[in-house]
Amino acid sequence: MIYSSVLAAVVSALAAEAIDNTSKQAWQKLYEPGSEDGHDMATLSSSVERGEISRMDADCWVFARLHSQLKPRHWDALVAKYSTQEGRKVQSISRLHPLVASHAPHLFIVSAVTAWAIPKLKGADGKRSSDMIVLPAEYYDINRWDPEARPERTRRRWKKGIEDVLEAMVSEALEAAGAILDHEGLSMKNAA
Template sequence: MIYSSVLAAVVSALAAEAIDNTSKQAWQELYQPGSEDGHDLATLSRSVEQGGVTRMDADCWVFARLHSLLKPRHWDVLVAKFSTHKGRKVQSIGRLQPLVASHAPSLFIVSAVTAWAIPKLKGADGKRSSDMIVLPVEFYDINRWDPEARPERTRRRWKKGIEDLLEEMVTEALEAAAVILDYEGLAMKNAA
């Protein structure tokens, strides 16, 4: 078994995509559409376990399968939540924002989705790595998200509602990814 869980497979695949490595497309040579068992990832999984294929190849294959088979909103929520690729993360955040139903004003929704996808980091000014998106500390002040200065209780309710909706979307996306990975013959210990 290559991955311990669906979440591990998703995170590993998204991390592999962010690595600049010209050999990461080697998995395409191993892909045989219409193979006898119809489950190409199972063949790739056996190759990894036998040392014939690298983990990077498997991660890239998983990335490609999930990207092509998941619904766009499921793909975007996984990328927004777990990807370290700056460009893809920002694009996915932008595509998620219109999908969030809330009574909050538009600026609040945009800010809440962004803060959920790019949480405030602990440490000196939230700075850890130049490879990560780091927002200014003041961005996370929800008072700035509502120009009409509604009561704090209302703003907190809106924020929690948006975060809960996004976490539900993550759960749905991981369940959909589990179905795809199971079909491909990649058994998982648990769904998340």
């Protein structure tokens, strides 16, 4: 077993994709395009265990499979929540906010989705790594998201509603990813 859970597989695959490594595509040698059983990852898993290919190769395989098989909104929810690759994360955020139904104004929705996907980091000025997207501290002030200055209770309700929708998308995406990985023969200890 390569991964302990679906979440571990997703996070590992998204992290591997962010690493610039020209040998990442070695897993493609194991792929058999005409394979009818659809269990290509089972072959991959056993190849990792035998040391024939690296964990990085497996992660890249999982990335490619999930990217091609998941619904776009599920893929974008996972990338927005778990990816560290700035470009992909920003693109996914921009595709997610139009999908969120809310009575909140557009600026509020965009800001809430962005703050959810790029949470405020603890530490000196919220900075831990230069490789991560860090928003200015004032970005997280929900008073700035609503120019009409509606009541605090309303803004908090909107924010929670938006976050609930996004977390539901992530849950659905992890469930769908688990089904894909299971179909491919890559068993997990737990579903998420």
